[in-house]
Structure formats: structure tokens, C-alpha cells
Amino acid sequence: MNLESSGTSDLQIVAVKEARIDAAVAIRFKDRMRELTASGAPHVVLDLGEVDFMDSSGLGAIVAAMKQLGATRRLDLAALRPNVEKVFRLTRMDSVFTIHDDIAQAHAIYADG
Amino acid sequence: MPDHFRLVFTGTALAVRAALKELIATLAAEGRDDYLRSTTEIVLGEILNNIVEHAYGPDRQGEVELCCESGQDALWFTIRDHGAPMPGLCLPPGRLAPVDGARQDLPEGGFGWFLVHRLANDLEYCRDAGCNRLRFAIPYRRNPEMNARGPVAE
Numbered sequence: 474m475n476l477e478s479s480g481t482s483d484l485q486i487v488a489v490k491e492a493r494i495d496a497a498v499a500i501r502f503k504d505r506m507r508e509l510t511a512s513g514a515p516h517v518v519l520d521l522g523e524v525d526f527m528d529s530s531g532l533g534a535i536v537a538a539m540k541q542l543g544a545t546r547r548l549d550l551a552a553l554r555p556n557v558e559k560v561f562r563l564t565r566m567d568s569v570f571t572i573h574d575d576i577a578q579a580h581a582i583y584a585d586g
Numbered sequence: 587m588p589d590h591f592r593l594v595f596t597g598t599a600l601a602v603r604a605a606l607k608e609l610i611a612t613l614a615a616e617g618r619d620d621y622l623r624s625t626t627e628i629v630l631g632e633i634l635n636n637i638v639e640h641a642y643g644p645d646r647q648g649e650v651e652l653c654c655e656s657g658q659d660a661l662w663f664t665i666r667d668h669g670a671p672m673p674g675l676c677l678p679p680g681r682l683a684p685v686d687g688a689r690q691d692l693p694e695g696g697f698g699w700f701l702v703h704r705l706a707n708d709l710e711y712c713r714d715a716g717c718n719r720l721r722f723a724i725p726y727r728r729n730p731e732m733n734a735r736g737p738v739a740e
Binding site for chain 1: 602
């Protein structure tokens, strides 16, 4: 499960360098997210630009990753592809996350804040 | 779609990935649209992974058979495995947990059967001679979302 982390102590970008977040990798994704976000940045943005498919296990793992941040840190999403956006929308989980069109938009918002 | 498409594969998450890839590639080669391909992948992904995780498991291995036929208005699927039976011998209803509560109460599961019921029609499960059989249809045109007053414009 290839995740790449970048950013600052305030804004961490985690890019998923995989085409699928599904049952085959959901647990590894959750574990890697816990490791990568242990640094404690208050805002984390998950870049899903390369993810073409996410199933219910993947969605659950993303929710778990958000819970792992605790009550005050944020996990936003960016660059959702149509197949992935569809699953968030159908399950109404798109209302739970702030979703950015792309990473540049996320940067712009947090640069102002 | 050739009128009849059939795959048999081992009940593992990686074999499910490969099976989905082959099925979706076949649909693409047939010129099926984005809606049908993405809906098929979502529904089949949930059903097949459910078999891997629950019908089979660490103590029980086995094969899965996927059959698909092109109907007039839908793709008709029959999925067979010889794993453990569905609890209560019936399909989970797939109700979504509420998402408007506290963060720590957000659901991490229960999405799969909701998606299946939302996107597939005529779901039918039966158990016979140690075999699970699940049949369902994925319509070529999206199901309208329904509320109490009827279809909701998307």
C-alpha cells in the first residue's frame, strides 16, 4: 500500500499511489495512515487522484483513518475520480468530509486560514 | 457481452480483483457505458468480497463461480460458492447507519449491502446442497432514487 506524505507541520498531504483502495488492501491502508499521520499535523488531506476504485472496505478504512486523528484534527479528501465519488455520494459519506477538487484547492484554502 | 460469460476463481481478495478486471474489460470491449461498468464493478466487488470474507475465511477455502448473461434491460448474474451459509439464510437488508452524529460514532461498515440493494435489482439468495447461490440484475439504466413521493431527480 503505497502512500506518499508531504507538506508542513500544519498541512499534511497524503497521496495514495495505488489504483484501488479495496478489501485486498483496506487494513494495510488504515495501518499506514496511522503511521503517517502520527506526526500530528492538524489538517491532513488525502489525495485520491490516482484511485480509480474504492469499495465499502476502502470507505470504512478512510473513515477509520479520520477517527484515528482524534476529535480535533481534520481529514479532508481531494481529487475524487468518478467511480470513487459515486460511492461517497450513494452512501452519503460525502457529507462527512470536506472534498476538494484538487490539491491546489486544498492548499489555497489552508493558506488563507 | 457474449450472451454467456463465466469465470471460476479462488475465493481470495486478489483473485476477486483479477475477476473484476476481466469482467469489466469484457464489458468495455462490448462498448458498455461508464454507468454500467462502474455499477457492475461496485456491486460485484461487494458481493464477491463478502463471499471471500464470510462464506469463506481463514478456516475455509474454496472457489467462486460467476456467470453473467445479457438480458434485454439488464445484465443478469448468478454467483455460486460452497462456503458457509448466509446467516439466517437471507440477505442482509443493507440499511445505512446515520452519518450526522459525532465523529467517533461514524460507521465504518454496513455500506456494502446498502450499495448492492441500491444498485442491483431482483436479488435472490438460496442455499442448496451445501452451495450458496445469489442471483441479481444490474439494469442498463440507473435506478431512480426513491423517496416517499416517488422518483427523485438526480
